[in-house]
Amino acid sequence: xxxxxxxxxxxxxxxxxxxxxxxxxxxxxxxxxxxxxxxxxxxxxxxxxxxxxxxxxxxxxxxxxxxxxxxxxxxxxxxxxxxxxxxxxxxxxxxxxxxxxxxxxxxxxxxxxxxxxxxxxxxxxxxxxxxxxxxxxxxxxxxxxxxxxxxxxxxxxxxxxxxxxxxxxxxxxxxxxxxxxxxxxxxxxxxx
Numbered sequence: 778x779x780x781x782x783x784x785x786x787x788x789x790x791x792x793x794x795x796x797x798x799x800x801x802x803x804x805x806x807x808x809x810x811x812x813x814x815x816x817x818x819x820x821x822x823x824x825x826x827x828x829x830x831x832x833x834x835x836x837x838x839x840x841x842x843x844x845x846x847x848x849x850x851x852x853x854x855x856x857x858x859x860x861x862x863x864x865x866x867x868x869x870x871x872x873x874x875x876x877x878x879x880x881x882x883x884x885x886x887x888x889x890x891x892x893x894x895x896x897x898x899x900x901x902x903x904x905x906x907x908x909x910x911x912x913x914x915x916x917x918x919x920x921x922x923x924x925x926x927x928x929x930x931x932x933x934x935x936x937x938x939x940x941x942x943x944x945x946x947x948x949x950x951x952x953x954x955x956x957x958x959x960x961x962x963x964x965x966x967x968x969x
Contacts, residue, residue: 903948
């Protein structure tokens with residue numbers, strides 16, 4: 778028996794688990810992950826336009842905790858973003874660069890992340906999320922310098938982090954995430 782969700786709600790059909798010998802095949806994709814299936818398909822033939830890559834990466838990174846824990850999804854998303862950046866349509870490059878920078882930030886590829894986030898910021902300086910991640914990068918670098926005893930460099934990085942966080946606040950004043958101090962965000966991140 779096939780059960781379906783309400784019309785227009787965007788949910789995938791719910792299929793009861795198979796019984797008996799049918800369990801010997803490959804496990805089905807987890808329910809509720811059409812974006813993961815779309816991501817996989819986009820890399821194996823079904824090319825997506827830049828707008829769809831931007832939207833797909835936004836959705837996947839919006840639920841960043843689970844996506845960022847899944848290295849296979851991160852690697853696929855990285856490949857898809859790089860592929861889209863080679864395309865002719867440059868309209869969505871700010872989003873594509875930012876999302877690539879977010880992936881590299883969480884992979885601890887900080888130099889790459891900084892270059893990508895700065896490229897995004899040059900193309901669209903009105904993205905609060907880009908400023909937020911730049912603030913995180915600068916705060917992280919400040920902590921590194923602090924541990925190395927390089928106090929002047931540390932203060933400089935924390936000051937840059939504060940400036941970026943202030944930019945994010947100005948763009949999206951009602952977002953509570955941007956009301957935090959960048960250093961607090963990093964400390965919370967490390968506490969996970």
